[in-house]
Amino acid sequence: MGQVMFIVWRESVEALLVVGILHAWLKNGDADARRGLPYLWGGVGLGILAAIALGAALVGFTEVLSGDGQDYFQTAMVLVACVLIVQMVLWMKRHGRTLKREMEQSLEASARDANWWGVTVLVALAIAREGSETVIFLYGLGFGQSGHVDAGQYLAVAIGFGLALLTFYVLQLGGKVFSWRHFFRITEIMLLFLGAGLFQTGVDKLIDKEILPAIVDRLWNTSMILDDSSTFGSLVATLTGYRAHPALMNLIAYAAYWAVVWLLVRRANGRAAAIGARKAA
Numbered sequence: 642m643g644q645v646m647f648i649v650w651r652e653s654v655e656a657l658l659v660v661g662i663l664h665a666w667l668k669n670g671d672a673d674a675r676r677g678l679p680y681l682w683g684g685v686g687l688g689i690l691a692a693i694a695l696g697a698a699l700v701g702f703t704e705v706l707s708g709d710g711q712d713y714f715q716t717a718m719v720l721v722a723c724v725l726i727v728q729m730v731l732w733m734k735r736h737g738r739t740l741k742r743e744m745e746q747s748l749e750a751s752a753r754d755a756n757w758w759g760v761t762v763l764v765a766l767a768i769a770r771e772g773s774e775t776v777i778f779l780y781g782l783g784f785g786q787s788g789h790v791d792a793g794q795y796l797a798v799a800i801g802f803g804l805a806l807l808t809f810y811v812l813q814l815g816g817k818v819f820s821w822r823h824f825f826r827i828t829e830i831m832l833l834f835l836g837a838g839l840f841q842t843g844v845d846k847l848i849d850k851e852i853l854p855a856i857v858d859r860l861w862n863t864s865m866i867l868d869d870s871s872t873f874g875s876l877v878a879t880l881t882g883y884r885a886h887p888a889l890m891n892l893i894a895y896a897a898y899w900a901v902v903w904l905l906v907r908r909a910n911g912r913a914a915a916i917g918a919r920k921a922a
Contacts, residue, residue, distance in 0.1 A: 645794060647831070647880070648778045649801025650808065654828075656771040657809040660685060660764065677760050684761040688768020696776040709850075715780075716846040719839050722778045726836035727902060729774060730829045734909040778839075837882035837898050844894045857889035 664681060702714070779798075847853040862885060864870075869878040869885040877883050882898075884891050 645779060645797035646801040646804065647835070648775060649798050650804045652771050652775040652778070653802050653805030654808050656688075656768050657805060660768070661809065680758065680761045681764055684764025685768055687761065687765040688772060691765070691769035692772025692776055695773050696780075699776060699780050712846065712850065716843055716850070718777060718780050719846065720843040722780070723836045723839040723843065725774050725777060726832050726839065727905065730832055730836075731905055731909045734829070734906065735912055831880070833902055834881045835879070836902075837895060838879045840898050841878075841882040841884065841891060841895060844891055848888060848890060853890055855888035855890050856893075859886045860889055860892060862886040 660681070664678070699718075844853060848855050864885040867877065867883070867885060868874045869883060874883075874885065882895055887895075
C-alpha cells in the first residue's frame with residue numbers, strides 16, 4: 642500500500658505541476674488568454690481517459706493470459722516500469738530547469754495564433770504520459786495483476802492523490818523550506834531506488850523461470866535483522882531492492898543497475914549544464 646501511495650503521489654505532483662503552470666499563465670493573462678481555460682480542462686479530461694483506458698487494457702489482458710504467458714507478461718511489465726522510472730528521472734534532469742519557460746512559450750504561440758486546440762493537445766499528452774507511466778508502475782508493483790483491484794489499493798490511490806494535492810498547494814506557497822527543486826531532487830533519488838526494487842523483482846522472476854542463473858543461491862541471510870517477507874521488510878524491498886537472502890545474480894544485477902544509472906545521470910547532468918550555459922550566453 643505504501644509504494645502505491647508513493648507512486649500516485651509523485652506522478653500526480655508532476656501532472657499537477659504541468660497543469661498548474663498552464664493554468665496560472667492562462668488565468669492571469671488577458672481576456673484572450675482566459676479563453677484557453679476550457680481547452681486546458683478538456684485536455685486534462687482526455688489525458689485522464691487515456692490513462693484509464695490503458696489501465697483497463699492491462700487488467701483485461703492479464704485475464705486473457707494464463708500460466709507461463711501471464712508470468713512472462715508480468716515480468717516484462719516490471720522491467721518496463723523500471724526503465725520508464727529511470728527514463729522519467731533523466732527527462733526531468735534535462736528539462737526540469739526549462740519546463741516552465743518552454744510551456745509558456747508554447748502558450749504564447751497558441752494565443753498568438755488563436756489555436757487553443759494546441760493547449761488541449763499539450764495538456765492531454767502531459768497528463769496521458771504521467772497517467773500511463775503511473776498505470777505501468779502500479780502494475781509492476783502488482784496492482785491489478787490478479788485481474789481485480791481490492792479496496793485497500795483503491796484507498797492507497799486516493800490517499801496518494803490527496804497527498805499530491807496537498808504537496809502541490811504547499812509548494813505553491815513558495816516558502817523558504819519547500820521548493821520544487823528540492824522536492825524533485827529528493828523524489829528523483831527515491832524513484833531510482835524504487836526502480837532498483839522493480840529491477841530486482843524482474844531478476845527474481847527471471848531466475849525463477851531459469852532464464853537467468855542464480856550462480857549462488859544464497860550469499861547471506863539477514864532475515865533476523867530485516868525479513869523481506871514481513872510487512873515492513875516487503876516495503877523496504879520494494880522501495881530499495883533489498884533482499885534478505887540474495888542470490889549472486891541479484892547482487893550482480895543490483896550493481897549493474899546502479900552503474901548504468903550513474904552513467905546516465907552523469908550524462909544527463911552534463912547535457913543540462915551545457916544547455917543552460919548556451920542559453921545564458
